[in-house]
Amino acid sequence: MSLVNDKARPDAEKREFSDHSPPPTTGAGRIAKKDAFAGAEIPEGIKMDASGIPTYMGANGxxxxxxxxxxxxxxxxxxxxxxxxxxxxxxxxxxxxxxxxxxxxxxxxxxxxxxxxxxxxxxxxxxxxxxxxxxxxxxxxxxxxxxxxxxxxxxxxxxxxxxxxxxxxxxxxxxxxxxxxxxxxxxxxxxxxxxxxxxxxxxxxxxxxxxxxxxxxxxxxxxxxxxxxxxxxxxxxxxxxxxxxxxxxxxxxxxxxxxLPESPRWLVSKGHMVEAQRVIAALEPAPMNSETVILQTKVIADALEGQTRQRKRDLLTxxxxxxxxxxxxxxxxxxxxxxxxxxxxxxxxxxxxxxxxxxxxxxxxxxxxxxxxxxxxxxxxxxxxxxxxxxxxxxxxxxxxxxxxxxxxxxxxxxxxxxxxxxxxxxxxxxxxxxxxxxxxxxxxxxxxxxxxxxxxxxxxxxxxxxxxxxxxxxxxxxxxxxxxxFFYLETSGRSLEEIDIIFARGYVEGVSYVKMAKEMPRLSGQEIEAEWQRLGLSDEARPASVAGSTTGAV
CATH class of the missing domain: 1.20.1250.20 (MFS general substrate transporter like domains)
Structure with a gap:
């Protein structure tokens, strides 16, 4: 499914709080992966500056x-x-x-x-x-x-x-x-x-x-x-x-x-990929189809893979x-x-x-x-x-x-x-x-x-x-x-939210302290984050057996 087919919110919707439609799903209720973030046609009605970067309240970056x-x-x-x-x-x-x-x-x-x-x-x-x-x-x-x-x-x-x-x-x-x-x-x-x-x-x-x-x-x-x-x-x-x-x-x-914009992560979680990409582009700032914006949107989408149904009991897992x-x-x-x-x-x-x-x-x-x-x-x-x-x-x-x-x-x-x-x-x-x-x-x-x-x-x-x-x-x-x-408060300074997910996952898989993992794990690039998500099975794709069957915990 391409971003071209994703329905963008009209410009007037920035001035009202309308309901969002449910996210598109595939398979066992997962968020539909957007196969083509790049090259999508920019929907009409999105305000941009002279450089082609989206704006909110006339501002970006x-x-x-x-x-x-x-x-x-x-x-x-x-x-x-x-x-x-x-x-x-x-x-x-x-x-x-x-x-x-x-x-x-x-x-x-x-x-x-x-x-x-x-x-x-x-x-x-x-x-x-x-x-x-x-x-x-x-x-x-x-x-x-x-x-x-x-x-x-x-x-x-x-x-x-x-x-x-x-x-x-x-x-x-x-x-x-x-x-x-x-x-x-x-x-x-x-x-x-x-x-x-x-x-x-x-x-x-x-x-x-x-x-x-x-x-x-x-x-x-x-x-x-x-x-x-x-x-x-x-x-x-x-x-x-x-x-x-x-x-x-x-x-x-x-x-x-x-x-002002909605949270890009919340937008992705509800399947509003165009609007999410627009928000990320405005915050970066960069054009909507730039490599940086596309990668960030993919990283967030991967983080949400298989997580569209948020249940209160998930807090206890x-x-x-x-x-x-x-x-x-x-x-x-x-x-x-x-x-x-x-x-x-x-x-x-x-x-x-x-x-x-x-x-x-x-x-x-x-x-x-x-x-x-x-x-x-x-x-x-x-x-x-x-x-x-x-x-x-x-x-x-x-x-x-x-x-x-x-x-x-x-x-x-x-x-x-x-x-x-x-x-x-x-x-x-x-x-x-x-x-x-x-x-x-x-x-x-x-x-x-x-x-x-x-x-x-x-x-x-x-x-x-x-x-x-x-x-x-x-x-x-x-x-x-x-x-x-x-013993329990890991350092989060300078880490992206997706990197923190990886710290907890690696601590669990490797059976080490999350505090220690946060100290030792270097900062990751966007490509490295996406690779780690795939390796650890956090996106429900190519889940390694060591993760799926592991019972090891960490203190």
Whole structure:
């Protein structure tokens, strides 16, 4: 079957989210191989620049990479903003005037603190629900549709929050709004990292996704300073406007996602080869029928051979592709991120400064804003380090730094300490978010998208995100991460997604550690990747007996 016969999406379809037809199949349900990638007639309606290279939003190559990164960053600025905005609002006089359940003068300090925590925590319940939805339906809908749906759902949740008025079941409406907004965030956090990783080149994927994840801290910083600025207003606008500002990022993301490309790997998995080749050509940048684009499309098609029916139970299988092991490795990073104590600091730093460290409300807001700024600046440190140092070393650095910071905080708040020891605990909070900001903040969003194969990537990434929200707990137990990083986290820096598949397959066949295999296996060219896929039987063609009958595993 040739690309000439493949139906291209009309140009207008870039502005809408229409359903894709099922992929063509042959034999036992496999994706139909495209025998003629080269020489195909370019369909009409595809926008190109003067060099004959496809464009999206008038851009290709690095400019298109930057636009994809901007869109992904908007989604995570939105995520970070919502994480931080409640810190400055939850105990403000204007907020508790509307939501009396959080008013200590009416409910008592204990009861009010419980309701304050509930206002914050219900958001993560919604995020968990959104991540589960992405696991069940994400691959069916596609990356762009899931991202767009997340923005719509989150905007609806924000609208419910800002239209809550005292005396009209305000607390119930606000809680439902937080729950709905969290549901939309679950869509985003499950889908955006996968979409971004699948559109990025191997050599820049780490930096691109790190920038996207670092925008979480930027969003948190913005929310803290906005909370501080509006805290001087006496009206309800002091909390309504900071909450409503989230819609700005949701609207920007939705406008951009309509015009940006779908993941080329998802397109190939659904049989849309022309559109996939067009996206690859625009990202490269190169003409659609160039050798580079044709080879990349073939490599992705080979990776998907025999994998058109994606079943949830595939996550529980091993064999040469080691799906279960890779799901556990990727999702463990989200688990470790959450139980390291980040949420206690991010969500409640203002309350900690005010109620437990004894500063007044204005100073607590200022300290919280400065802390969020340090957090955002620390995230920028990761940009030059992610591909230069590698993922594993950053995991080590962040783990040790966070643990030592927590021990410092613990030592300074032991009863009976001199009052000046409180300053040491403040330093500990700043150090903790500094180490977290350039390591564990970003890595768990990048690593699952890299370490999981295309067949299970959507579902595995959703499982990782579910793990993130499921383990929104507190604990200074960072040191337990070290042995897992040492023995199970292979280095993915500079590797294509197909090379990572080969690392796991070779580790399985040869019975060696995947970490060791990643260290020893040289970088592979496109032809070498295709040859290895055939040799290892990953494309269901010429499967060697050593692979088909092997029961050897690796640790």
């Amino acid at each position: 690095k400019r298109l990479d930057h636009l994809v990164t901007v869109a992904a960053s908007c989604g995570f600025i939105l995520f970070g903003y919502d994480q931080g905005v409640m810190s400055g609002l939850i105990s403000s006089p204007q907020f508790v005037r509307t939501f009396t359940l959080a008013d200590a003068s009416i409910q008592g300090s204990y009861q009010a603190s419980v309701y304050q925590a509930f206002y914050v925590a219900i958001y993560t319940v919604g995020c968990l629900g959104g991540a589960i939805f992405a696991l069940l339906f994400g691959d069916r809908l596609g990356r762009r549709k899931m991202i767009a749906a997340g923005s719509y759902v989150m905007t609806a949740g924000i609208a419910l929050q800002v239209t809550s008025f005292r005396g009209h079941w305000a607390s119930g409406q606000y809680i439902i709004g937080r729950l709905v907004a969290g549901f939309g965030t679950g869509f985003h956090t499950s889908t955006i990292p996968t979409w971004h990783a699948e559109c990025a080149k191997a050599h820049s994927r780490g930096l691109a996704v790190f920038i996207e994840a670092a925008m979480i801290s930027t969003g948190t910083m913005l929310s803290y300073w906005i909370d501080l600025g509006f805290s001087f207003m006496e009206s309800d606008a002091s909390w309504r406007v900071p909450v409503a500002i989230q819609c700005v990022f949701a609207v920007i993301l939705n406008i951009m996602i309509v015009w 091993n064999g040469p592709t080691q799906h279960l092991r890779r799901v556990l490795i990727g999702s463990s990073s989200q688990f470790f991120q959450q139980i390291g104590g980040c949420n206690a600091v991010i969500y409640f730093s203002t309350v900690i400064f005010e109620d437990y460290l004894g500063v007044d409300r204005t100073m607590a807001l200022i300290l919280g804003s400065v802390l969020a700024t340090v957090y955002a600046l620390a995230a920028c440190i990761s940009f030059p380090l992610v591909d230069r140092i590698g993922r594993r070393k950053l995991f080590y650095i962040g783990t040790v730094g966070q643990a030592l910071s927590m021990f410092l905080i613990m030592a300074c708040i032991i009863p009976g300490q001199d009052s000046s020891a409180i300053n040491g605990s403040i330093v500990g909070l700043f150090l903790f978010l500094t180490f977290f900001g350039f390591t564990w903040l970003e890595l768990p969003w990048l690593y699952p998208a890299e370490v999981n194969p295309l067949k299970t990537r959507t579902n595995a990434n959703a499982v990782s995100t579910i793990n993130n929200w499921l383990w929104n707990a507190i604990g200074a137990i960072n040191l337990m991460f070290l042995p897992v990083i040492r």
